[in-house]
Amino acid sequence: MTAALRFDPIRLPSECEQLRKEVRAFLAEEIAAGTFDPHQPNREDTDVPEFSRKVGARGWLGMTWPKKYGGHERSFLERYVVTEEMRVANAPTRRFFVADRQSGPVLLKYAPEHIKMEILPRICRGEICFAIGMSEPNSGSDLFAAKTRATKTDGGYLINGTKIWTSSAHIADYMIAIFRTSPPTKENRRHGLTQFLVKMKQPGIQVNPIGQITGQYEFNEVVFTDHFIPDDHVLGEIDGAWKQATSELAYERSGPERFLETYYVLTELVRAVGNKPDTRSAEGIGRLVAQVHTMRRMSVSVAGMLQAGKEPVVEASIVKDIGTIWEQQLPHRVRELAAFVEETATNRETLEKQLDFAIKTAPKLTIQGGTTEVLRGIIARGLGLR
Amino acid sequence: MAESENIVAETAEKIFADLADAQTINRDEKGEWKAPLWQALSDAGLPLAWVGEDCGGSGASLAEGFSVLSAAGRFAVAVPLAETMLAGWLLAQAKIASPGDEMTVVPASPKDRITVNADGSLSGRARGVPFAKVAKHLAVLASDAKGDCSIALVDTGKCRIESGLSLGGDPSDIVTLDKVQPIAIKPAPAGFDQTRLMLMGGVTRSLQIAGALESMLEISVRYSNERVAFEKKISKFQAVQHNLARLAGESAAALAAATSAADAIANANSFDDEVFLEAVAAKIRCSEAAEKGGGIAHQVHGAIGFTIEHILHRYSLRALAWRDDFGSESYWAVELGKLVCKRGADELWPLVASR
Numbered sequence: 129m130t131a132a133l134r135f136d137p138i139r140l141p142s143e144c145e146q147l148r149k150e151v152r153a154f155l156a157e158e159i160a161a162g163t164f165d166p167h168q169p170n171r172e173d174t175d176v177p178e179f180s181r182k183v184g185a186r187g188w189l190g191m192t193w194p195k196k197y198g199g200h201e202r203s204f205l206e207r208y209v210v211t212e213e214m215r216v217a218n219a220p221t222r223r224f225f226v227a228d229r230q231s232g233p234v235l236l237k238y239a240p241e242h243i244k245m246e247i248l249p250r251i252c253r254g255e256i257c258f259a260i261g262m263s264e265p266n267s268g269s270d271l272f273a274a275k276t277r278a279t280k281t282d283g284g285y286l287i288n289g290t291k292i293w294t295s296s297a298h299i300a301d302y303m304i305a306i307f308r309t310s311p312p313t314k315e316n317r318r319h320g321l322t323q324f325l326v327k328m329k330q331p332g333i334q335v336n337p338i339g340q341i342t343g344q345y346e347f348n349e350v351v352f353t354d355h356f357i358p359d360d361h362v363l364g365e366i367d368g369a370w371k372q373a374t375s376e377l378a379y380e381r382s383g384p385e386r387f388l389e390t391y392y393v394l395t396e397l398v399r400a401v402g403n404k405p406d407t408r409s410a411e412g413i414g415r416l417v418a419q420v421h422t423m424r425r426m427s428v429s430v431a432g433m434l435q436a437g438k439e440p441v442v443e444a445s446i447v448k449d450i451g452t453i454w455e456q457q458l459p460h461r462v463r464e465l466a467a468f469v470e471e472t473a474t475n476r477e478t479l480e481k482q483l484d485f486a487i488k489t490a491p492k493l494t495i496q497g498g499t500t501e502v503l504r505g506i507i508a509r510g511l512g513l514r
Numbered sequence: 515m516a517e518s519e520n521i522v523a524e525t526a527e528k529i530f531a532d533l534a535d536a537q538t539i540n541r542d543e544k545g546e547w548k549a550p551l552w553q554a555l556s557d558a559g560l561p562l563a564w565v566g567e568d569c570g571g572s573g574a575s576l577a578e579g580f581s582v583l584s585a586a587g588r589f590a591v592a593v594p595l596a597e598t599m600l601a602g603w604l605l606a607q608a609k610i611a612s613p614g615d616e617m618t619v620v621p622a623s624p625k626d627r628i629t630v631n632a633d634g635s636l637s638g639r640a641r642g643v644p645f646a647k648v649a650k651h652l653a654v655l656a657s658d659a660k661g662d663c664s665i666a667l668v669d670t671g672k673c674r675i676e677s678g679l680s681l682g683g684d685p686s687d688i689v690t691l692d693k694v695q696p697i698a699i700k701p702a703p704a705g706f707d708q709t710r711l712m713l714m715g716g717v718t719r720s721l722q723i724a725g726a727l728e729s730m731l732e733i734s735v736r737y738s739n740e741r742v743a744f745e746k747k748i749s750k751f752q753a754v755q756h757n758l759a760r761l762a763g764e765s766a767a768a769l770a771a772a773t774s775a776a777d778a779i780a781n782a783n784s785f786d787d788e789v790f791l792e793a794v795a796a797k798i799r800c801s802e803a804a805e806k807g808g809g810i811a812h813q814v815h816g817a818i819g820f821t822i823e824h825i826l827h828r829y830s831l832r833a834l835a836w837r838d839d840f841g842s843e844s845y846w847a848v849e850l851g852k853l854v855c856k857r858g859a860d861e862l863w864p865l866v867a868s869r
């Protein structure tokens with residue numbers, strides 16, 4: 129077979145089921161205490177610092193990392209369970225999620241020891257928030273067009289330029305960013321970018337909020353003016369960040385967050401339809417459930433490959449491609465079926481509000497973390513087409 | 515997959531590669547390829563893979579049998595291998611020994627019913643029965659007036675068979691039983707009913723569809739690397755690459771759904787809601803993938819894929835045809851939707867996340 133795609137039917141081991149119960153019980157407590165409302169994905173206050181600290185205290189951050197950095201040396205599959213339960217409950221994970229998913233693993237791989245010792249335990253305790261500084265005004269899909277400069281100076285670098293669409297920059301304590309340390313070469317246009325650990329809330333960094341069509345303020349423009357970064361904050365190889373940045377993206381691409389972002393509308397539709405659905409509603413719901421089940425089986429399978437130490441780049445891209453398209457279409461399919469919901473359904477208003485929000489959210493799903501077109505390019509390379 | 519599964523599947527794969535090459539089959543209009551293929555499969559004990567040695571079979575595990583079906587799908591074989599395996603499996607549920615020839619199962623649609631009459635004879639009509647015309651025996655699931663299920667072995671010669679053809683050109687017949695006395699009949703084990711047979715049939719078809727999609731992906735990628743247009747290989751056009759990436763996605767989804775369902779059934783202690791979800795989700799998602807993926811494979815092949823000489827139709831049309839057997843995707847979607855609604859909104863995620 130040319131393609132030789134594999135999606136083995138990985139089953140979650142029993143320790144995951146015990147953990148799932150614990151996470152559900154914890155979330156139920158938090159919901160009862162009013163920390164967040166699982167039926168309200170559209171919240172202004174998704175940043176809930178106490179919630180992050182509680183999740184950290186439970187041992188659910190840095191789960192797979194070494195104990196000496198505050199981690200818990202648990203499996204990717206256990207982390208998977210925590211992520212999906214949080215996502216499905218609409219928990220306020222914004223403050224810790226990026227650090228847990230990708231910034232921490234990058235530091236583990238590329239940061240000097242004393243920085244690891246300083247920062248990783250704080251991520252595990254849910255104390256600090258990370259942002260990702262890759263995109264720039266003229267550099268999105270084409271990451272290697274990034275221009276923001278890091279100029280060598282005594283004991284470090286001076287940063288000048290602008291990052292954009294930086295999620296959570298307004299609340300972040302740190303950013304992992306790529307800056308241009310030298311021009312691209314003729315032979316390799318990917319050459320010349322270096323990855324840095326940026327301490328936010330320092331002189332020379334200005335964060336300007338950018339509103340989104342959902343009404344939320346999630347991403348920002350980040351302007352650097354002669355911002356100083358010390359030498360020991362360089363991550364990995366100078367001028368060679370492209371390898372690091374692209375492998376970092378693999379963490380971003382196959383998790384449950386890549387098909388469950390609008391899932392809540394499906395639950396609410398089932399509630400609104402009641403226990404005796406008409407044929408059209410039953411068929412519509414049945415298909416959507418079959419699709420989400422399949423997506424999940426694929427995603428768990430990739431988590432199993434990560435656990436086994438493999439680098440399933442193509443498989444992860446496939447999961448993100450079809451997963452994000454699915455979660456993008458979901459609110460529209462649910463909307464079609466919602467037309468048949470009885471006026472008397474008690475949660476009718478909640479469903480309508482959720483649909484309104486999910487339909488506004490949908491356009492971003494196939495853009496963040498690499499667009500559909502970029503992913504299909506990666507898949508095509510994996511198929512031997514380029 | 516365990517080692518032993520690989521050995522059984524490798525045997526099947528080798529026989530298909532030697533005797534069921536798509537080009538050879540396509541050129542052999544008289545269908546002379548069928549006899550040697552069936553002989554080789556029978557010699558290797560594959561048609562009765564799921565029948566214990568005590569009942570005349572080779573006693574392979576469910577998982578081993580499923581991997582044979584995946585291979586059969588990759589070659590889109592048009593002999594009643596899957597059907598005979600299913601029939602043998604059904605008969606073995608009631609400890610009825612299987613004869614060593616071509617068989618199929620009746621009914622093949624969840625809506626059709628065969629009844630056991632008071633005198634022990636069988637009556638009823640079943641549509642879309644795959645390969646009934648060539649089968650020597652039928653494995654029949656029937657129920658009596660009280661609703662109790664029985665499993666029976668029937669001589670096909672005693673039934674009325676109206677020939678039909680599936681989309682893929684394989685026999686898909688109407689079988690009428692009019693007070694037919696079975697060769698053997700025994701009560702089905704407790705809890706075994708028609709839904710269970712349909713789910714097993716549905717997973718069988720899902721694996722075959724997923725296999726056919728793997729082959730469609732392979733031949734489409736290969737073709738795109740050979741065909742030159744506008745002075746370059748069409749594989750170099752981004753639009754073509756993206757179509758193939760989508761085909762890979764559909765193929766991957768089908769593979770994941772089908773192998774997960776097969777694994778669920780192979781390891782099930784009982785047929786609960788979770789196994790039901792796995793089996794019907796596979797049939798639904800694989801059927802959707804057959805439509806989307808098959809469409810792309812044809813698009814990439816241009817007109818040549820639309821010809822009878824080209825092998826693409828062996829995979830694309832069979833994958834589409836297999837959607838209809840043992841309950842179509844829309845039938846199962848309604849059943850799944852009803853189950854989900856009956857359990858209630860708060861039980862949906864626990865069901866999806868059950869394994």
Ligand SMILES: Cc1cc2nc3c(=O)[nH]c(=O)nc-3n(C[C@H](O)[C@H](O)[C@H](O)COP(=O)(O)OP(=O)(O)OC[C@H]3O[C@@H](n4cnc5c(N)ncnc54)[C@H](O)[C@@H]3O)c2cc1C
Nearest residue numbers: 260261262263267268269293294295492495496497499501
């Ligand atoms: C909600 C949200 C949060 C985000 N958070 C962050 C973040 O925290 N940090 C960060 O760095 N970035 C973030 N991004 C930015 C995101 O990574 C970029 O938007 C994305 O990489 C696309 O870049 P772009 O917007 O510049 O679009 P462009 O690159 O200009 O693309 C526009 C269109 O052209 C297509 N296109 C471009 N090049 C090609 C090509 N070669 N072949 C085919 N089609 C092509 C694209 O697929 C797209 O459809 C976020 C984006 C969103 C929507």
